[in-house]
Amino acid sequence: MAGVCFYFQVHQPHRMKHYRIFDIGKKEDYFDEEKNKQILLKVAEKCYKPATRLIINLLNKHPEFKCCFSFSGVVLEQLEKYSPETLELFKEAVKTGRVEILSETYYHSLSFLYSKEEFLEQIKLHKEKIKEIFGYLPKVFRNTELIYNNEIAKFIEEQGYKGIIAEGADHLLQWRSPNFIYKPTNTKKIKLLLKNYRLSDDIAFRFSSREWNEWPLTAEKFSQWVSSINGNGTNINLFMDYETFGEHQWEDTGIFSFFEKLPEEILKNRDNSFKTPSELVKEYEPVGEIDAPHFISWADIERNLTAWLGNPMQDSASKKLYDLREKVFASKRKDLIEKWRKLTTSDHFYYMCTKWFNDGDVHKYFSPYESPYDSFISFMNILEDLETRVD
Amino acid sequence: MFGWEFPPFNSGGLGTACYGLVKSLSKKNIGLSLVLPFPYECDFAKIVNNHNFKNVKIKKLNYLLKPYTTSKIYNEDLKKIKKDKIHSNSLYEEVMRYASEAEDIAKSEEFDLIHAHDWLTYEAGIIAKEISGKPLVIHVHATEFDRTGGNGVNTFVYEVEKRGMEKADLIIAVSNFTKDKIIKFYGIDSEKIVVIHNAVENFSNKKYDFPLKDKNKIVLFLGRITIQKGPDYFIYMSKIVAEYIKNVKFVIAGDGDMKKFMVDKAGELGILDKYLFTGFLRGEDIEKAYKLSDVYVMPSISEPFGITPLEAMTNGTPCLISKQSGVSEVVTHALKTDFWDVEEMANKIIAVLKYKELSQSLKQNGLNEVKKFNWDEVAEKCIDVYSRLKG
Numbered sequence: 001m002a003g004v005c006f007y008f009q010v011h012q013p014h015r016m017k018h019y020r021i022f023d024i025g026k027k028e029d030y031f032d033e034e035k036n037k038q039i040l041l042k043v044a045e046k047c048y049k050p051a052t053r054l055i056i057n058l059l060n061k062h063p064e065f066k067c068c069f070s071f072s073g074v075v076l077e078q079l080e081k082y083s084p085e086t087l088e089l090f091k092e093a094v095k096t097g098r099v100e101i102l103s104e105t106y107y108h109s110l111s112f113l114y115s116k117e118e119f120l121e122q123i124k125l126h127k128e129k130i131k132e133i134f135g136y137l138p139k140v141f142r143n144t145e146l147i148y149n150n151e152i153a154k155f156i157e158e159q160g161y162k163g164i165i166a167e168g169a170d171h172l173l174q175w176r177s178p179n180f181i182y183k184p185t186n187t188k189k190i191k192l193l194l195k196n197y198r199l200s201d202d203i204a205f206r207f208s209s210r211e212w213n214e215w216p217l218t219a220e221k222f223s224q225w226v227s228s229i230n231g232n233g234t235n236i237n238l239f240m241d242y243e244t245f246g247e248h249q250w251e252d253t254g255i256f257s258f259f260e261k262l263p264e265e266i267l268k269n270r271d272n273s274f275k276t277p278s279e280l281v282k283e284y285e286p287v288g289e290i291d292a293p294h295f296i297s298w299a300d301i302e303r304n305l306t307a308w309l310g311n312p313m314q315d316s317a318s319k320k321l322y323d324l325r326e327k328v329f330a331s332k333r334k335d336l337i338e339k340w341r342k343l344t345t346s347d348h349f350y351y352m353c354t355k356w357f358n359d360g361d362v363h364k365y366f367s368p369y370e371s372p373y374d375s376f377i378s379f380m381n382i383l384e385d386l387e388t389r390v391d
Numbered sequence: 392m393f394g395w396e397f398p399p400f401n402s403g404g405l406g407t408a409c410y411g412l413v414k415s416l417s418k419k420n421i422g423l424s425l426v427l428p429f430p431y432e433c434d435f436a437k438i439v440n441n442h443n444f445k446n447v448k449i450k451k452l453n454y455l456l457k458p459y460t461t462s463k464i465y466n467e468d469l470k471k472i473k474k475d476k477i478h479s480n481s482l483y484e485e486v487m488r489y490a491s492e493a494e495d496i497a498k499s500e501e502f503d504l505i506h507a508h509d510w511l512t513y514e515a516g517i518i519a520k521e522i523s524g525k526p527l528v529i530h531v532h533a534t535e536f537d538r539t540g541g542n543g544v545n546t547f548v549y550e551v552e553k554r555g556m557e558k559a560d561l562i563i564a565v566s567n568f569t570k571d572k573i574i575k576f577y578g579i580d581s582e583k584i585v586v587i588h589n590a591v592e593n594f595s596n597k598k599y600d601f602p603l604k605d606k607n608k609i610v611l612f613l614g615r616i617t618i619q620k621g622p623d624y625f626i627y628m629s630k631i632v633a634e635y636i637k638n639v640k641f642v643i644a645g646d647g648d649m650k651k652f653m654v655d656k657a658g659e660l661g662i663l664d665k666y667l668f669t670g671f672l673r674g675e676d677i678e679k680a681y682k683l684s685d686v687y688v689m690p691s692i693s694e695p696f697g698i699t700p701l702e703a704m705t706n707g708t709p710c711l712i713s714k715q716s717g718v719s720e721v722v723t724h725a726l727k728t729d730f731w732d733v734e735e736m737a738n739k740i741i742a743v744l745k746y747k748e749l750s751q752s753l754k755q756n757g758l759n760e761v762k763k764f765n766w767d768e769v770a771e772k773c774i775d776v777y778s779r780l781k782g
Contacts, residue, residue, distance in 0.1 A: 311752060372752075377742040
């Protein structure tokens, strides 16, 4: 039996305004509401709405079809504000009972690395938001950008979760397959689900690439790959950004019609099935232990933290941010606490990354700012302003 | 090859660029007859020996020509020279006389192709082409629209430039920025224009002690103080920066017709005490100026390329460059603004002086990036252009 487990990440940050040194002490609105609204509406039209309608149809057509979402709290609040009809579609899908929702930090933050207290608070806020919107209690956890190590697994187990999700990085698995359930080192009961990055990336990254020798990817072909895992695994974890559908892979690449046919093709082989993370955790026992002493993530070839941390700008910006936490909370100003938390979103640090910022790569690099330097300057100026307000 | 200025007798980037190109072409076994006007008083033999290029014959012409000359300056220069040593008395005649001497050279030299740098040599190039029937490449380092900022374009210069572009078999432009100007203002077919960006020579790793640096932050302007280089925008920017950074000093390295304006304006704005004027710098003093500074600013209103930011980067000095420059097309690790946006310029300069991680990142990434700009590669691309015309 090979259970296909789809998990889609849904997230949009609150992008900052271009915030100048002269604005410090004068301008309290840090976030570019207009731009955030525009981007959200665009992504909703191109991806969220058509893809979710498609998923609802698939759920109605195939009683065996299942999938899973993880929503950041910040995308949910933007959907509530700018596109409630999209949120209704998500609710409709969840109502079928065959769509799981994962637990994560409300602000899609790197807080585990800086403040366990903040990390827990943000998980709690997220839980409340999911309960409020979907009436749902998540049981499996995914950390921002699949950032993971032994310590996170243990910490999450202590919070009562039954499962945790991570990247099936080569150096973690070595000779082993991502298509089984594992036990994280130093834990008792929590189970680890690892992403099958080859098959996931075939859809998420390579789908429309004409240089790829498997292009064009059809539902038949992909289903054959899935079927070939039968006997060599219990689960195939296909984890990707939801924006894959219609935003990263545009509609004219055929991504929607591919996905529309996929359940039918996969289910043609009776040994195949669809599973949610909770089902996998319930049904299978670990086949081995995974030791992750160092942080991994699902980003880039390196699968480490260098997309968000490691250059001097990223490190000083995040240090200054978390150094401010105590003061911000001591002010008891709810508005400032919320703004501070919006700044913990990982995207702000991603925009400061300089490692691909060289000729040629520049087009692959998506950021609302002209350069990593511009985003750092706005971020630091905003922190200066926040500091003057809580001092 | 027709040039017009060459180190140590250069007043700007044109001489630097010609020198870099000639040196690399000579390494690649391209035989050059380099025709150059030299000042009367110089020891010609010594200069040629100093440079010691293989494959390069330097042909000396005695002229007053300066690349950035205007009729007014020319006439002033003329007065300084003893009448008997000079034969012509207007800029027009001077250009034509250069061309007629080129005629003799074209008749006596063996060559396969003519390469002429900037407008003063175009007529010479055209005549050499007519006599020899060999293809003509003109190398556009600047146009009259850059030098004048678009105001008070000299029609004689414009005509010479246009004729050169029309008669040339191929045009080398130092940037897309310049290519666009050639198309837009001179009506030249884009097919005829090849963009070859300039490069930079590696500076030494020498370290210096600067007592001035102990207590001050230094912002550098280095270049001719003329309208093209945006000294007025620099002044207005400096006024804002001085309000935010108390211990800032503005170092002005260079000379030009707007120096008096700068002094007067700085006085008027009450910041003259923050200004240091060094006059025109050469050799090691240029290197010292960069190393002394915390940030180099090139606020040019129209800069065909702009080698100075590359020089600053090789010296580990962060740069802020105007977007109206060729260099901003190819450099990513520099701060960029529109030349007219003095507030944003000030915002970024204050940030680089204030946030040391920003300065560190620009320095480190800049040192890495600038390695890719070398004259050998420029020479390689020129040789490609030559082969296109020969074959």
